[in-house]
Amino acid sequence: MLKREVAKRVFALEFRESNMAFKEHDDQYAPQYLLTPTGAKCNRIFIVGTLTEKEDVGTNTEYWRARVTDPTGSFLIYAGQYQPEAAQALSSIEPPQFVAVVGKPNTYEIGGEIVTSVRPESIQIVDADTYDLWILDTARQTLQRLKRLDEGSEDVTKAKEHYSPNIGHYKQMVLDALKTLSKGAEEVSVIDLSEI
Amino acid sequence: MVRDIAEQLKARFSEMGVEVPLEEIEKKLDVLINEFRVPIEEAKRSVVSQYVRAPKSADLVKVKDIQSEGRWVSLKAKVVQLWPSESESIAQAGLIGDETGTIKFTKWAKSDLPLVEENRCYMFKNVVTDEWQGRYNVKLSRSTEIIPLEEDIEVGSLVEEVMGAIVDIQSGSGLIKRCELCNRALVKGSCGEHGKVEGIYDLRIKGVIDDGKIVQDILLNREIVEMLIGITLDEAKEMAAEALDQSVVLDAFKEKLIGRYFSIKGPRVGRYVLVEDIKSAPKISDQEVKKLITETEAL
Numbered sequence A: 001m002l003k004r005e006v007a008k009r010v011f012a013l014e015f016r017e018s019n020m021a022f023k024e025h026d027d028q029y030a031p032q033y034l035l036t037p038t039g040a041k042c043n044r045i046f047i048v049g050t051l052t053e054k055e056d057v058g059t060n061t062e063y064w065r066a067r068v069t070d071p072t073g074s075f076l077i078y079a080g081q082y083q084p085e086a087a088q089a090l091s092s093i094e095p096p097q098f099v100a101v102v103g104k105p106n107t108y109e110i111g112g113e114i115v116t117s118v119r120p121e122s123i124q125i126v127d128a129d130t131y132d133l134w135i136l137d138t139a140r141q142t143l144q145r146l147k148r149l150d151e152g153s154e155d156v157t158k159a160k161e162h163y164s165p166n167i168g169h170y171k172q173m174v175l176d177a178l179k180t181l182s183k184g185a186e187e188v189s190v191i192d193l194s195e196i
Numbered sequence B: 001m002v003r004d005i006a007e008q009l010k011a012r013f014s015e016m017g018v019e020v021p022l023e024e025i026e027k028k029l030d031v032l033i034n035e036f037r038v039p040i041e042e043a044k045r046s047v048v049s050q051y052v053r054a055p056k057s058a059d060l061v062k063v064k065d066i067q068s069e070g071r072w073v074s075l076k077a078k079v080v081q082l083w084p085s086e087s088e089s090i091a092q093a094g095l096i097g098d099e100t101g102t103i104k105f106t107k108w109a110k111s112d113l114p115l116v117e118e119n120r121c122y123m124f125k126n127v128v129t130d131e132w133q134g135r136y137n138v139k140l141s142r143s144t145e146i147i148p149l150e151e152d153i154e155v156g157s158l159v160e161e162v163m164g165a166i167v168d169i170q171s172g173s174g175l176i177k178r179c180e181l182c183n184r185a186l187v188k189g190s191c192g193e194h195g196k197v198e199g200i201y202d203l204r205i206k207g208v209i210d211d212g213k214i215v216q217d218i219l220l221n222r223e224i225v226e227m228l229i230g231i232t233l234d235e236a237k238e239m240a241a242e243a244l245d246q247s248v249v250l251d252a253f254k255e256k257l258i259g260r261y262f263s264i265k266g267p268r269v270g271r272y273v274l275v276e277d278i279k280s281a282p283k284i285s286d287q288e289v290k291k292l293i294t295e296t297e298a299l
């Protein structure tokens, strides 16, 4: 029995800056991975964000292209006839909406540049609390990876060789994401309308 | 050629949880083969014995004490479950357990050890501990000795706790039918044992919870499902009857669960955790956020 792969947590910015796809064996059924700059080896990812755009770009059959944003950027999502549940979900959900996406990273090349996208296994509507939990979860796991960048594990070594990641850049990404969660700003802007 | 053999041995050592630098193995082989003209097979044997010889008798421990990898231990345990082998290099795999819990074991085909049987107890002498995705397991190798025991061991179930997102609800979930004779879930109206039967309705969820580091299969019975989703079995039957489709129940479950964070608790049975307690994850707190910001800034 094949062991199910873990769904990694990465922010959109880091995902979009990833371009190293590989397989561990030559076998056509061997799992495909995307290694990110902080060393997350992703065969599957779990995203929560805001579905901001969707478009059926298919010619004969439905083929949905959608954009799911998080505090750091956006994920491109493509779903067609081989992702029937996700395609069905995209056809019925009207943006903007908080969604959770479980899917496989995908890479393709455009003009010599590698673009990453997500092939969804499922898309479900969720609430703002779930989005907050995901940001915190992803910040925490990204921070753990950043802390492990000076260890010599195989994934980290590969990631460092390929990307020479700028730690400050990803540290700022995590901070920016976390700052969207702090309640300070909101409290100030509450105005009591009854007094006007 | 020496390099190839060294690579082979290195792979074999790491299967056993022993990490040895390739150069070190290569150097030892080179000395034996090229300098002392030892036949290849003998040279291999010699190098293997230097690294994988277990201590004369490893400490007898309990399952719950296994908290590190690469350690030689002995266990008195019962074979709780045998699993279909995943590869030719594995003779047997499954779960063994003692009063303190259960642990996965793998017996290499090359170990030439006798077959163990489910529900029998054994002394497993000199097994090596290993870790995979945050869970410990033990490997039985050539250095291991298996001694059948007459006594019976009461296996305690380890309560597992996972906090993560539900990332999948598998087929066989939702409104299902069970065989009235043996309680097995029916597949297309048929029982694996009793063939076509009338069947009794039930609610069940086979799901997957994932915390970004480990994935865990979970099983929720009717009582838990009714409480969690807020739909009773009777209501589920009505929903299905109205829609003329049983899958509406499954869709409703998916909508409420997939992509959301939960904490679950329950005993592990085989590959599943039988969920006895499930709660939505609490909302994030300002304090947690501030703590993480401080930790990030300190990087």
Ligand SMILES: [Zn+2]
Pocket (backbone or CB within 6 Å): B179, B180, B181, B182, B183, B184, B191, B192, B193, B194, B195
């Ligand atoms: Zn039956």
